[in-house]
Amino acid sequence: MPIKNYSEKYRDWKPQTVFPQRLTIFDSIVLTAFTASILSLIWISYTYTGYQWNWDLLSSLIVTTHANGHYILGILLSGVIFTLKLSIWSLALALFLGGCIGSFSAHKKGPAALFVRFYINTIRNIPPLILLFFLYFFVGDMLSFENLAMKIYSLPLILQKVIALFFAPADQFDRMFTAVITLGIYEGAYITEIVRAGVETIPRSQWEASSAFGFPPLMKIRLIILPQALASIIPTLVSQSISTFKDSALAAFISLPELTFQSLEAMVISHMTFEVWIFTASVYLLLGLACSHIGKNILSHTYKWRAQR
Amino acid sequence: MKKYLIMFLLILLLFPLHASTQNSSHSMINQVIQHGVLRVGVSSFIPWAMQDKNGEFIGFEIDLAERLAKDLGVTLQLIPTRWAGIIPALMAGKFDILIGGICPSTERNLRVNFSIPYDYALIEPLAFAEKTKNLRFPEDFNNDNIIIILRSGSSAIPVAKKLFPKATLRYFDDEAIALQDLSSGNAHIFLTSAPLPEIEEARSKGCLKKLTNAPLVRQPISFAIRKGDYDSMNVLDTWIRIIKEEGWLAERKNYWFNNKQRHK
Numbered sequence: 001m002p003i004k005n006y007s008e009k010y011r012d013w014k015p016q017t018v019f020p021q022r023l024t025i026f027d028s029i030v031l032t033a034f035t036a037s038i039l040s041l042i043w044i045s046y047t048y049t050g051y052q053w054n055w056d057l058l059s060s061l062i063v064t065t066h067a068n069g070h071y072i073l074g075i076l077l078s079g080v081i082f083t084l085k086l087s088i089w090s091l092a093l094a095l096f097l098g099g100c101i102g103s104f105s106a107h108k109k110g111p112a113a114l115f116v117r118f119y120i121n122t123i124r125n126i127p128p129l130i131l132l133f134f135l136y137f138f139v140g141d142m143l144s145f146e147n148l149a150m151k152i153y154s155l156p157l158i159l160q161k162v163i164a165l166f167f168a169p170a171d172q173f174d175r176m177f178t179a180v181i182t183l184g185i186y187e188g189a190y191i192t193e194i195v196r197a198g199v200e201t202i203p204r205s206q207w208e209a210s211s212a213f214g215f216p217p218l219m220k221i222r223l224i225i226l227p228q229a230l231a232s233i234i235p236t237l238v239s240q241s242i243s244t245f246k247d248s249a250l251a252a253f254i255s256l257p258e259l260t261f262q263s264l265e266a267m268v269i270s271h272m273t274f275e276v277w278i279f280t281a282s283v284y285l286l287l288g289l290a291c292s293h294i295g296k297n298i299l300s301h302t303y304k305w306r307a308q309r
Numbered sequence: 310m311k312k313y314l315i316m317f318l319l320i321l322l323l324f325p326l327h328a329s330t331q332n333s334s335h336s337m338i339n340q341v342i343q344h345g346v347l348r349v350g351v352s353s354f355i356p357w358a359m360q361d362k363n364g365e366f367i368g369f370e371i372d373l374a375e376r377l378a379k380d381l382g383v384t385l386q387l388i389p390t391r392w393a394g395i396i397p398a399l400m401a402g403k404f405d406i407l408i409g410g411i412c413p414s415t416e417r418n419l420r421v422n423f424s425i426p427y428d429y430a431l432i433e434p435l436a437f438a439e440k441t442k443n444l445r446f447p448e449d450f451n452n453d454n455i456i457i458i459l460r461s462g463s464s465a466i467p468v469a470k471k472l473f474p475k476a477t478l479r480y481f482d483d484e485a486i487a488l489q490d491l492s493s494g495n496a497h498i499f500l501t502s503a504p505l506p507e508i509e510e511a512r513s514k515g516c517l518k519k520l521t522n523a524p525l526v527r528q529p530i531s532f533a534i535r536k537g538d539y540d541s542m543n544v545l546d547t548w549i550r551i552i553k554e555e556g557w558l559a560e561r562k563n564y565w566f567n568n569k570q571r572h573k
Contacts, residue, residue, distance in 0.1 A: 051492075052514075064362045075364040111312065133394075141401045150344055171348075171386045174403070255390040255398070265360050265389070267485035268353045271512070 058275045061266050079262030080283055086179055086258055087248045091241055093184030098191025103221050106199035123189035129250050132182045136254045140178050149173035179251040187244045198233035199225055230302050238295030242288040336540040337405050347383045348404035349374040352392045356565045357410050369565040370408045393482040407533040412464035422536050424545040426529030432465045435506035436498045437491055438518040446520045451475050456496040458487045464528050465500040492516055504566055
């Protein structure tokens with residue numbers, strides 16, 4: 001298939017908009033029902049007497065003032081930052097693993113492919129929480145991850161601060177490390193499949209043509225196959241990234257002070273069950289929306305870039 | 310097939326390599342002094358250990374941990390841990406000492422070692438007022454339509470099983486979730502440690518009620534460490550005796566438990 005066809009196909013591509021030009025009757029029925037149910041939910045929750053709402057206290061859990069006057073992070077916001085760090089590192093590891101294994105295992109047979117199948121099938125069929133416990137209690141103990149954390153104390157102070165800022169403070173290091181590894185290999189297994197499937201959609205003739213031009217294997221994938229495969233990979237990849245943000249909540253079970261763990265702590269000290277979980281749910285929602293927005297931008301850049309070729 | 314078998318055996322060969330990284334069994338206290346860091350596992354439970362609004366840990370057990378680290382001359386590192394996995398986390402070496410309101414039991418003692426008690430927990434019933442106003446305590450509660458909430462793995466479980474064998478027991482990992490379930494009227498009583506029932510009765514404005522002033526049972530609370538480390542055990546036991554004789558322990562207990570203002 002000549003490359004020219006691809007560029008013509010994607011030249012006029014625009015991201016789809018949610019809001020149509022005109023509303024049909026069906027649209028207005030759905031909109032009315034939706035607004036009515038949201039309003040009634042709010043009304044029910046405010047007339048429900050079994051629970052005392054206390055939104056003011058929530059703000060002090062998000063941002064609070066220190067004794068000497070300046071603002072510091074409350075326990076919930078520090079949890080949000082931990083969640084961000086955990087998700088971004090896990091996602092980076094998952095993309096690296098998935099990208100490498102996925103693109104090189106495409107169209108492959110034999111022992112190497114067998115190992116990839118073994119990795120994907122094992123990881124995908126184990127609940128992530130059990131994988132996390134396995135790594136934290138069993139593997140982490142055998143390889144003594146906590147000695148790693150102890151070594152951080154012997155590093156110069158400035159280096160300790162950098163690690164604390166971008167990864168985790170020394171007292172959380174082994175748990176953060178375990179959580180990143182677990183989420184990385186767990187999401188990595190899915191991303192491997194996404195990338196492999198994406199690469200395999202590219203017709204064999206493209207591989208053959210690039211071989212005929214004498215491209216070495218790495219350049220073949222980087223310059224010919226991946227740019228074409230990205231169009232089908234990115235939308236699925238975005239939804240997998242959103243999953244990574246959500247799955248980071250599992251780290252609460254190994255007591256990493258991320259958003260879910262801090263919300264449980266906030267519940268213990270404040271007893272504001274509803275407010276705390278509404279806040280937590282909205283943060284995860286916002287993170288997911290931000291992720292899909294970034295994905296959409298990358299996708300439209302990919303199309304524009306390809307249309308220019 | 311033979312090829313894959315060889316590969317499988319090769320993978321198996323990799324495993325013994327890691328066995329050498331296992332810690333040899335030194336005294337935990339010696340290691341703590343050597344590293345200069347004491348890692349203490351805690352679990353949030355008002356007023357034993359909890360976070361204030363700034364995220365700083367405060368509470369009776371936090372005071373104990375701070376004093377212990379100070380007396381050993383090392384820095385304290387608190388490791389807040391989910392209650393459900395706190396003993397496995399100790400056994401896996403995620404922290405050195407567990408100061409988490411753990412009541413010794415023979416079953417637990419087979420997995421970890423306990424110090425002499427530093428305090429006693431009083432198990433008290435907290436009830437959903439509306440559902441229990443016509444019931445007499447404790448005789449009416451041994452009935453199969455009574456639902457009792459317990460924190461899973463807590464020392465109130467054997468108490469509930471002994472006193473109310475007919476009642477339905479429901480377990481929660483978290484104190485806060487258990488309380489929310491009780492306040493929603495999904496259960497009749499929640500058996501938990503004092504002074505929680507008293508605090509919650511005051512806070513809930515009549516929705517929850519402490520049923521009796523006499524605690525159901527009194528249970529010792531101890532530090533837990535990994536098994537077989539008698540040197541560290543002796544250090545901890547002696548330390549507890551010292552702070553008891555000093556009166557410091559009683560003074561801290563009084564500060565956190567009898568001062569009503571602390572709980573607001």
